[in-house]
Amino acid sequence: MRIIIEEHPSLLDVSELLRPEKKFADKDLSKFRDYTVNDGDPLRERVRRTYRLMHTNQTVDFVEGRHEDWLKFDHFKATIRVALEKLNDLVDESDPDLDLPNIIHAFQTAERARLDYPEFDWLHLTGLIHDLGKVMAFFGEPQWAVVGDTFPVGCDWGDSIVYRDESFVDNPDGWNPKYNTKFGKYEPNCGLDKLTMSWGHDEYLYRVLVHNKSTLPEQALQMIRYHSFYPWHSGGDYSHLTTEKDEQTKQWVLLFNRYDLYTKCTTIPDLDALWPYYQGLIDKYIPGELEW
Ligand SMILES: [Fe+2]
Ligand SMILES: [Fe+2]
Structure with missing residues (x-):
């Protein structure tokens, strides 16, 4: 039976969407996300x-301060297109796989998702916008509070976090007994949405979309909110803080992740030719000028 996800995305079983036969031939997969030190x-x-x-400065206090600042949504007003074009000038300093402007990565992600799932227009748009929160970098936010993998603050740091053993040594939350235990400030299995995530582009764009009343389906919002939470969706950490429902969310995030990560290659899409299609999706799900 074919389910029309556009009308009823919540009815869809994500496990039926994961198509292992889909190939990512651009690059040997083992060559992505290699964080080994190479002097x-x-x-x-x-x-x-x-x-x-990031690992020194992302503390509970820091994240609360960022919420105070950014969640007033009074930094600027811009359409999705204007924000995307801003990203043309940004190179992500946390990414070992990509040294290209972010707007190219946005179109690569969107187009690869479109190729596999032409029927899910919301997924194409999710690919296009997922990194838009990086516009914070143009408003004084340092890259370590914008890009890179995320993790919850206020509890022990997961073992699978990149550079876990060397780079948290100077983080003051590590000496705070309220935060430096397995559960820290959280209840067991409290659920993903109760976690205070390290501040970055995922959480920010998620909040921007909610604030501006985007009609993207819930799965799209979750993909955006947790796509950089690698220690959870790929590292196997933090199951003591999540719920069964979060496992469903994880499958969606992993589906999205294939397009975010494995399309990082040097093929440059024709942006001018693609704009009309994506402008139609923007008008459908996130029209007009947004408050950022
Ligand atoms: Fe991202
Ligand atoms: Fe990305």
């Missing part, structure tokens, strides 16, 4: 430095 490689050193700063 002398400036790209790799930059990644490591960004994470070191």
Whole structure:
């Protein structure tokens, strides 16, 4: 039976969507997300430095301060297109796989999802916008509070976090007995949405979309909110804080992740030719000028 996800996305079983036969031939998969130290490689050193700063400075207090600042949505007003074009100038300093402007990555992600699932227009749009929260970098936010993998603050850091053993040593939450235990400030299995995530582009764009009343389906919002939470969706950490429902969410996030990660390659899409299609989707799900 064919389910029309556009009308009833919540009815869809994500496990039926994961199609292992889909191939990602652009690059050997084992070559993505390689964070091993390689002295002398400036790209790799930059990644490591960004994470070191992130893991030192992302504390409960810091994240609460960022919420105070950004969740007033009074920084600027812009359409999705204008925000996307801003990303043309941004190179993500946490990413070992990509040294291209972010707008290229946005279209690569969207187009790969479109190729596999032409019927799910909301998924194409999710691919296009998923990194838009990185516009914070143009408003004084340092890259370590914008890009990179995320993790919950206020409890022990997961074992699978990149550079876990070396880069949290100077984070003050590590000495705070309220936060430095397995559960920290959380109740067991409290659920994903109760976690205070390290501040970055995932949480910010999720909040922007909710604030501006986007009609994207819930799955799309969850994919955006947790796509960088690698220690959870790919590392196997934090199951003591999540619920059974979060496992469903994880499957959606993993589906999305295939397009986010495995399309990072050097093929450049023709942006001008693609705009009319994506503008139609923007008008459908996130029209007009948004408050950021
Ligand atoms: Fe991202
Ligand atoms: Fe991305």
